[in-house]
Amino acid sequence: MPEIELRIVSLRKTFHPGLFERPVEVLRGLDLEVFKGEIFGFLGPNGAGKTTTIKAVTGLVIPDSGEITIGGLPHDAMAAKRRIGFMAENPYLYQHLSGREYLRFSADLLEVAPSEIDDRVAAVLDQVSMGGRGDQTMRTYSKGMLQRIALAQALLGSPQLLILDEPMSGLDPIGRRDVRDLILEQHERGVTVFFSSHIIPDVETICDRVATVIGGRVHGVGAVRDLLAREVESYEITFTGLDPSALRTPVESAHRGSDAAWVRVAADRRDDVIRELAEAGARMMSLTPVRSTLEDLLMSLYEEGGAS
Amino acid sequence: MRAIRVIALSTLREALRDKILYLFLGFAVLLLASSKLFGILTVGDQTKIIKDMGLAGIQLFLMLIAVMMSVLLISREIDSRTVYYILAKPVRRWQFLVGKYVGLLATVLVNLVLMSAILVVLVWLYGGGVDPRLLIATAMIGVEMAVLVAFATLFSVLTKPILGSIFTLSVFVVGHVSQDLWLLTRHLPESVGRTVVSALYYVVPNLERFNLKTEVVHGLPIPPEAIVWALVYGIFFTILVLTLACLRFGTRDLQ
Numbered sequence: 293m294p295e296i297e298l299r300i301v302s303l304r305k306t307f308h309p310g311l312f313e314r315p316v317e318v319l320r321g322l323d324l325e326v327f328k329g330e331i332f333g334f335l336g337p338n339g340a341g342k343t344t345t346i347k348a349v350t351g352l353v354i355p356d357s358g359e360i361t362i363g364g365l366p367h368d369a370m371a372a373k374r375r376i377g378f379m380a381e382n383p384y385l386y387q388h389l390s391g392r393e394y395l396r397f398s399a400d401l402l403e404v405a406p407s408e409i410d411d412r413v414a415a416v417l418d419q420v421s422m423g424g425r426g427d428q429t430m431r432t433y434s435k436g437m438l439q440r441i442a443l444a445q446a447l448l449g450s451p452q453l454l455i456l457d458e459p460m461s462g463l464d465p466i467g468r469r470d471v472r473d474l475i476l477e478q479h480e481r482g483v484t485v486f487f488s489s490h491i492i493p494d495v496e497t498i499c500d501r502v503a504t505v506i507g508g509r510v511h512g513v514g515a516v517r518d519l520l521a522r523e524v525e526s527y528e529i530t531f532t533g534l535d536p537s538a539l540r541t542p543v544e545s546a547h548r549g550s551d552a553a554w555v556r557v558a559a560d561r562r563d564d565v566i567r568e569l570a571e572a573g574a575r576m577m578s579l580t581p582v583r584s585t586l587e588d589l590l591m592s593l594y595e596e597g598g599a600s
Numbered sequence: 601m602r603a604i605r606v607i608a609l610s611t612l613r614e615a616l617r618d619k620i621l622y623l624f625l626g627f628a629v630l631l632l633a634s635s636k637l638f639g640i641l642t643v644g645d646q647t648k649i650i651k652d653m654g655l656a657g658i659q660l661f662l663m664l665i666a667v668m669m670s671v672l673l674i675s676r677e678i679d680s681r682t683v684y685y686i687l688a689k690p691v692r693r694w695q696f697l698v699g700k701y702v703g704l705l706a707t708v709l710v711n712l713v714l715m716s717a718i719l720v721v722l723v724w725l726y727g728g729g730v731d732p733r734l735l736i737a738t739a740m741i742g743v744e745m746a747v748l749v750a751f752a753t754l755f756s757v758l759t760k761p762i763l764g765s766i767f768t769l770s771v772f773v774v775g776h777v778s779q780d781l782w783l784l785t786r787h788l789p790e791s792v793g794r795t796v797v798s799a800l801y802y803v804v805p806n807l808e809r810f811n812l813k814t815e816v817v818h819g820l821p822i823p824p825e826a827i828v829w830a831l832v833y834g835i836f837f838t839i840l841v842l843t844l845a846c847l848r849f850g851t852r853d854l855q
Contacts, residue, residue, distance in 0.1 A: 307853065350688040352854040370690045378688035384681035386610075388617050400606040401689045445685060455688075 294327040296364075297453050297484040298349065303358035305344055305508075318344045319355070320508035326453075326486050331479050333499035333516075334488040335590060341508040342488040343381060346457045349486075350378050362453060374402075377451030381458040383438035385430050391417065391441045392426040395448060402449040416444040421470060436467045443474065454478055456487035460494055472498055492590070504590065519589060526582045527562045530554050534574035541565050552577055603691045604699040611703025612710075615669055623711065627661045628718045635722060647728030652817045654719035655737055661715065662708050662745050663772050670704045670752030671764035678757075683854060694846040701753050701842060708745045712738060733822060737812040740827070743834040744810035748772060750838045754845040757852065774800055775807030805837045 305319040319341045326332045336342050347353040349360055351368050360367035363375050386394055395413040404412055417426045420440040430438060439462065446454060459475075460468045472494055475485050479498075489495050495502060496516050503513040512519055526544060536546035536553045541564040543555040557565050562579075569576055631654055638649045677683045677700070686696055716738040724730055751771045755764035774781070781801040788794040809830045815822045 307855070347854070350684075352684055352687060354851060354853060370692075373688070373690040376688060378685070380681065380684045382681075384684055386614070386682055388614060397606065397610055398685065398689070401603055401686060401691055403602065403690065442685070449689070 294330075296325050297328045297362065298324070298326040298486060299359075299361045300324040300345065300349070301359040303345065303348060303360065304356045305341075305348060305353060306356055318508055319348070319358075322358070322505065322509055324503055324510055324513070326484060327501075328484055329479070329482050330500040331475060331485045331498055332487070333495040333502035334486065334505065335492075335495060335502055336488075336505035336511075337590065340505045342505055343457055345505070346378075346455055346486075346488065350376065350455060374449065375452040377446035377449060377454045379442045379446040379454075379456045379459055381461065383435070383442035385438055385441060387431040388429065390427050390429050391422055391433070391437075391444075394430065394441060395426075395444055398445040399448050404448070412448060416447050419447060419474065420444045435462050436464060439463060439467065439471075443471065447474075447478070452483060454483050454485045454487075456485070458488055458490065460489055460491045468494065524559055524581045526556050526558055528554065528556050528578075528580040528582055529562075529565055529569075530577040530580075531569055531574045532577065534569060534572045538572070539565065539568055541568055556582065603695045604702060607686070607691075607696055607699025608702035608706060611673060611700050612706045614673060615704070615707040616710075618669075623661055623665055627657055627715050631657055631718060631722060635726070645728075647723050647726050648817050650719070650722055650726055650728070651731075651734060652813060654715075654722065655734075655741070655813045655816065658712065658715045658719065658738060659741050659744070662712055662741060663748065663769075665711055666704070666708050666745050666748045666752055667765050667768045667772070669707060670749050671756045671761050671768060673704060674700050674753060674756035675761040675764065678854065681854070687854070693850045697753060697757070697846050697849050698842065701749060701845075704753070705746055705749050708749060709742055712742050712745070731816070733812075733816045736822060736827065737816045740810040740812050740830060743831060744807050747775075747805055747807070747810075747834050747837045747841070750841040750845070754841050754848070757845050757849045771804055772807065774804045776811075778804060778806035779808055805833070809833055 301323055303319050303322040304317075306315045306317045308315045318339075322341065322345060324345075334342050334345070344353055348355045348358075349362070349367055351373070362372040365372040365375075367373075386397075389397070392413055395416065396409055399409045399412055400406075413426075414423070417423045420443050422437065422440050422444065425433070425437065430441065433441070439459070443456075443459065446456070454475075456475075459471050463471060468491065475487070475498060479485055499516060501513060501515055502519065504511045504519070530552050532552045534553065536543065536548055536555050539546075539555065541557065541561050543557045543561075543565070546555045547553065555565065559581075566576065566579075631650075634653055634657075635646070635650045638646070638653065642649050674697075677686075683696065687693060716735065719738070720730060720734060723734065748768065748771065752764065752768040755767045758764070759767070778801060781797055785794055785798045785801060788797065809826075812822055814820065
């Protein structure tokens with residue numbers, strides 16, 4: 293059994309917006325375990341409870357009930373907070389400071405030894421490719437540059453658990469690649485990375501495991517391929533010796549090329565088509581399961597969530 | 601302690617970068633102009649007028665700084681969500697709030713020192729010598745501001761910036777008529793109004809305890825025990841109000 297870095301048990305949170313507004317139940321008994329050293333993606337549509345979960349873990353929101361531990365420690369213990377590097381969805385930084393000044397301030401709060409602050413700040417500025425712009429006031433920065441400084445402050449304390457809320461949102465392709473590389477670099481150093489994202493290809497590429505959250509509960513957890521494997525809904529069959537229009541079994545789509553024909557059928561009708569092809573003396577060339585993408589999975593979850 | 605110091609210094613720096621010291625320059629110009637004007641209109645000891653106007657001016661300007669900066673800086677930190685990155689680090693919520701309080705009070709005190717220096721120099725230029733009692737009076741204004749900034753801190757975590765400013769201003773006004781409230785309760789008949797007035801008297805600190813203008817201007821004695829009691833009173837209220845602010849902030853969701 294792998295060691296657990298972050299454990300969330302039965303987390304519940306209801307917001308009370310005001311006297312005349314209805315309470316909003318955002319988290320409804322959310323359970324989650326993130327193993328040490330893995331990259332864990334946290335997926336779900338807007339309003340599913342991703343950001344509230346992250347805020348509860350980082351102590352910004354106080355849960356109504358449930359338990360959160362980080363490295364086995366209660367999440368609000370200072371020792372637990374020392375393990376965390378956190379980056380919020382939007383870079384909320386002091387615009388009147390330069391990037392370097394802000395990172396010095398952050399290093400001070402992270403209790404970095406005063407003699408080491410300048411070296412540490414210079415190192416993380418280089419890590420996020422901001423070495424040459426560190427002395428500019430942050431109000432002159434682009435969103436991508438602010439995002440890099442926000443990431444730099446998360447890395448300053450050499451965290452064991454990196455919590456990133458939508459780290460790629462608003463970045464251009466180069467920025468996204470840099471963030472992805474940084475996550476992988478931290479992963480290689482043994483850092484656990486827990487991040488939420490809407491950028492599905494990035495999640496598919498770099499995550500060891502993902503959790504899908506819908507309506508304040510975790511819907512499914514596992515390796516990306518395992519989650520998707522359950523979602524094989526159709527098959528593509530290529531064959532010769534029979535016109536697709538002659539098939540009695542209903543197909544989703546069909547195409548007749550110069551050499552072979554091709555049909556897509558629902559998974560539960562695969563065997564019917566194979567039997568028909570055999571009876572007609574046709575020759576089956578290939579049978580390919582069509583796996584849904586993570587995006588398809590999220591869309592179906594979203595529809596389920598919308599219905600519930 | 602390091603977190604409080606770091607947040608306090610950052611708050612002071614932010615306030616100074618907001619050009620808050622321009623208010624001090626405004627005070628200097630206003631004091632010089634009014635002392636010239638009243639110098640022409642007044643027969644007798646001009647230094648009394650300068651002391652009186654100077655102390656009143658210091659109190660007014662510092663009150664404005666305390667009300668505006670305190671509510672603005674703390675609310676800005678919460679509304680612009682820069683507080684997220686602070687509280688996700690090993691910093692307790694009460695440390696953040698106390699750090700903000702100390703930084704804001706330091707901003708007010710920097711202004712107090714500069715304004716007091718202007719006043720002392722002006723009195724000296726008009727032949728009033730260097731009056732140490734003047735410094736005691738300005739120091740007591742500093743204690744009053746410590747209480748007022750604590751109230752501003754409390755209101756900034758309880759409500760929106762505009763309401764927070766209005767409430768803090770109300771504490772300042774009611775705090776200076778506190779003695780009158782007490783007299784009023786003795787003359788009002790038993791009613792809801794009397795209960796409200798008497799509740800106000802007990803909840804809002806009596807800020808006149810920190811007012812030594814009359815004694816300084818007219819050369820009356822300042823009993824040391826009055827200073828000690830005013831200090832104890834100021835510290836008590838500051839700690840009480842800050843504790844309430846920390847308790848409220850400790851249970852608040854940051855969205």
